[in-house]
Amino acid sequence: MEQLQLKSSRFRAEREDDWRRLEKLLAKVGKGSARALSDEELLAMPVLYRQALSSLSVARATSLDQSLVDYLESLSTRAYFFVYGTRSSLVERLSGFFAREWPAAAKALWRETLFSFALTLIGVAAAYYLTMHDTEWFHAFVPESLAGGRGPAATTEAMRATLYDKGGDHSGLSVFAAFLFTHNSGVAIFAFALGFAFCLPTAMLMTYNGAMLGAFLAAFTMRGLGFEAGGWLAIHGVTEISAVILAGAAGLRIGWTLAFPGDQSRPAAMAQAGRQSATLMAGVVVMLFCAGILEGVGRQVIQNDFARYGIALATLILWPAYLYLPRRRKAGS
Amino acid sequence: MKLKRAKKAPTTVVASPGDLSAHDARRSRSLVTPEGVDLHLRLGDAGERAAALLIDLAIIVGVLIAFSLVTLLAFFGAKGKGGDVIATVWMLVFFVLRNLYFVIFELTPGAATPGKRAMGLRVAARNGGRLTADAIFARNAMREIELYLPLSFLIVNNSQVGAWISLAGLLWCGVFLLFPLFNRDRLRVGDLVAGTWVVKAPRRKLVPDLARTSRPSPGRFAFTQAQLDAYGVKELHVLEDVLRRYETKTIALVAARIRLKIGWKVAPEESDGDFLAAYYAALRGRLESRLLLGKRRKDKHDQS
Numbered sequence: 001m002e003q004l005q006l007k008s009s010r011f012r013a014e015r016e017d018d019w020r021r022l023e024k025l026l027a028k029v030g031k032g033s034a035r036a037l038s039d040e041e042l043l044a045m046p047v048l049y050r051q052a053l054s055s056l057s058v059a060r061a062t063s064l065d066q067s068l069v070d071y072l073e074s075l076s077t078r079a080y081f082f083v084y085g086t087r088s089s090l091v092e093r094l095s096g097f098f099a100r101e102w103p104a105a106a107k108a109l110w111r112e113t114l115f116s117f118a119l120t121l122i123g124v125a126a127a128y129y130l131t132m133h134d135t136e137w138f139h140a141f142v143p144e145s146l147a148g149g150r151g152p153a154a155t156t157e158a159m160r161a162t163l164y165d166k167g168g169d170h171s172g173l174s175v176f177a178a179f180l181f182t183h184n185s186g187v188a189i190f191a192f193a194l195g196f197a198f199c200l201p202t203a204m205l206m207t208y209n210g211a212m213l214g215a216f217l218a219a220f221t222m223r224g225l226g227f228e229a230g231g232w233l234a235i236h237g238v239t240e241i242s243a244v245i246l247a248g249a250a251g252l253r254i255g256w257t258l259a260f261p262g263d264q265s266r267p268a269a270m271a272q273a274g275r276q277s278a279t280l281m282a283g284v285v286v287m288l289f290c291a292g293i294l295e296g297v298g299r300q301v302i303q304n305d306f307a308r309y310g311i312a313l314a315t316l317i318l319w320p321a322y323l324y325l326p327r328r329r330k331a332g333s
Numbered sequence: 334m335k336l337k338r339a340k341k342a343p344t345t346v347v348a349s350p351g352d353l354s355a356h357d358a359r360r361s362r363s364l365v366t367p368e369g370v371d372l373h374l375r376l377g378d379a380g381e382r383a384a385a386l387l388i389d390l391a392i393i394v395g396v397l398i399a400f401s402l403v404t405l406l407a408f409f410g411a412k413g414k415g416g417d418v419i420a421t422v423w424m425l426v427f428f429v430l431r432n433l434y435f436v437i438f439e440l441t442p443g444a445a446t447p448g449k450r451a452m453g454l455r456v457a458a459r460n461g462g463r464l465t466a467d468a469i470f471a472r473n474a475m476r477e478i479e480l481y482l483p484l485s486f487l488i489v490n491n492s493q494v495g496a497w498i499s500l501a502g503l504l505w506c507g508v509f510l511l512f513p514l515f516n517r518d519r520l521r522v523g524d525l526v527a528g529t530w531v532v533k534a535p536r537r538k539l540v541p542d543l544a545r546t547s548r549p550s551p552g553r554f555a556f557t558q559a560q561l562d563a564y565g566v567k568e569l570h571v572l573e574d575v576l577r578r579y580e581t582k583t584i585a586l587v588a589a590r591i592r593l594k595i596g597w598k599v600a601p602e603e604s605d606g607d608f609l610a611a612y613y614a615a616l617r618g619r620l621e622s623r624l625l626l627g628k629r630r631k632d633k634h635d636q637s
Binding site for chain 2: 029050054070097174182194196
């Protein structure tokens, strides 16, 4: 009986226990995280993985038991994804993101950022110029729902009232901030995704965003409220508009790479560009969170123009300094 | 009539795994580990991906509805006092569900949302390296134009923008929605941008070795060399499949066919199952010993 046994059956009988042990460890990891394993098990994992791989090679070459080869393939694949997967903790990842990855991505996309900034500026200038000459243009740039009673037709007093919070009632500010954050983040991610269509929709969105801003400013400047409106806008606007410009830059990068991949193959170039822009986009969401709080809470609580300008100036210095100032390289990295 | 059926049934059995391997070859991608072993990854097909997405959407919508009901109850329970907090929490939860549901689940070690897990799928980096957080963020940010934009075109009030604009928008979005069907690797736009793909990560159980468990008493079946040379590896695998499923009808048909082919005389009280198990073990032994000498006989037409 023994000599009748197939070689492949004997091969399997000898290693089966190791495979089952690896399978058990993987099931444990699948339920929780890598922390579910003891130190001993964690050390055993790579060894068991390599054994499974070598078993797979041997089985492919010598065994005709199809189910065994399939089993080993699936086992090795699962172990591969664990052994070569990411295992850094959330804290490590987050600190890496804020310390290195986000500023690095912002620096890498400086050309797109400049372009996106220029588009916004063109939008602002064009809409400002047009609205100053003919107030009817205001309605072409700003939808009625957003204007909220402001506009060339409103009285100066009514315009001034929209800039300042009258009562001391600050209830509902957190709702307002949360709404602003979720809404703006949605729009920013949308602007980024639109970049895939060869940059055009994103570029249009950037220009239009600038145009709305320009029309608003023009409507207030006409009434001699330019300075006050500036403070009202800049306290959160510096952060928010920078975030939108960065989102546009990220969108432009993927659209541009899709059209002109450069030296690499198109999929490889896209993957690289996509990851870099995604890192920047994660940063944009963080910026919009800050902007939401500044706009939803800060602007309602702070009613003084100079305090508003002070905060705006601080954000205007802090963001670029954080993102663009050269920093020391860590030794070895 | 009987002959006809007998002829037909085994051919379908033989044909289906043949098709399967051709199908697998189209979906199979090589992933060579640093140890130098090719893992033969299989891509998830469009149907599985769609099913996984539908499951995830159902979960998102379900959780959102349940959560909204809870917040409504809380709102009425608090008699409108804590409205601020409740509204803020609701908006943040909505945001997380809509934009971060996929990201959070794909960041787990399984790299799969509940829907993908249910379909045996996972996300992997196309270059075989680590699946990084930025790649996951990129592939899911693209859902904005692939999924939410077409949905909003469907939901939007047609009287406002006009049916033709709505239709044009839907067509434009359809390009993104159906993008996976028009490339070899079944990449979404998000996969293209992030350098990822969706592969199968099935959990297979180690099933018993047929050559050991179902072996009938030795000596009862003795096959000659010529009888064992009637078939190759492909037929062996079909036979394995038949034996594992063990449907009485198919077993009888296949046994009859093999007996006819190798000229086997049926002994009294010989069961079809025993005969097939014995023939499987003997054939595998023969083919494996030739394999050790470097000869892999592909199928019965292979004359090597």
